[in-house]
Amino acid sequence: MNRWGKRRCISCQAAPMSKASVLCQPCHDIALKMAPVIIEVPKDHENYKSVKKQFTRSWRHDTTCPKVKRVYKIIVTEASLNQYQVYLDSVEARGDFLATGKSRGNENRRWHGTKRRCCIGDKGTTKICTNSRCSLCRIIQNSFDITLSKKATGWGRFGAGIYTSSTSSKSNDYSKNRGINSNWKALLLNKVVVGNGKKVTKNKTSLTEPPEGYDSVVAVPGGSLNYDELVVYKNEAIRPSYLVMYKKP
Structure with a gap:
């Protein structure tokens, strides 16, 4: 070293x-x-350890937490990064979160599981595929698209938004391999601008934006929800940051 x-x-x-x-x-x-590209993070690197720790500590289901195999840093295009930064700065300007000891724009890292139809993330495979149905590669390539909301599940507990969670095991439920032979699954760890989050415990499927005066919806366990969810309603509010590969539970 x-x-x-x-x-x-x-x-x-x-x-x-x-x-x-x-x-x-x-x-x-x-x-x-x-860009967009993914670069593997060495296992002795502080960022690998930070991501792995977040994955392990946020596995809250009764099942045994699976072993993390690889962590990749996602490098998005400069234009995509700039769009996110402009939005983050605007949220910070409104909320002054730094003054309260929070991160700029109240930015947090949250998990998202989706469908993978190629072997990106497996050993030696870092190429983004061209399959339009490979949701994982499309997010890495273009980030999230609010117009695709509800297409994966058919509904949205908190309306037409982009859903993430601080609970890795919850996001694991949405991580699916389709048409490929792999012993590994994939999760995205994303940068999300939470801003002023509206805490809710009950479903509100009609939402197309946060309640007035808020930047996101923060669903907390209780009522009809067993695990937390964070929902944003703008593409600019979220960017994929890491791809985490782990052994199938």
Whole structure:
């Protein structure tokens, strides 16, 4: 291990990470030109350990937490990143969350499970496929699309939004392999702008945006909900950040 140790660039592994990335600045610039791409995070890297810890600690179902096999950093396009940043800044300007000790825009990391129709994430497979029905690759390539809301499940407990959870085992229920032979499953860990979240415990399927004065819906366990959900209603409010591969439970 070089002198930068656990804070080294995950790509060249020879230089320190830049302040805004898990890559050094030269590698970050190259990755942006190639984006969207996924880059495997070394298992001894601090970011791998952070993501793995979040996966393990947030597995709240009675089943045994599966073993994390690989973690990939998702590099989105500069345009996509800028759209997210503009939205985050606007939410922060309205809510001044930094002043209350929260992250900028009350940004959090949340899980999302979806369908995978290729072997991206398996050993040696980092190419984004072109199958229009591979929801995982389409999210990595284009981020989330609010117009596709409800298509996977047929309904939305809190309306037409983009759903995530702090509970990895809940998102695992939506992670599906379709038409492929793999011993691994995939989850996305995403950056989400929570902003001022409206806490709810009861279904409200008619929502197409947060209640007035709020930026998101934060569904807490109780009532008809066993596990938490976070729902945003704008594409700009969420970006995929990590792809986590784990053994099938």
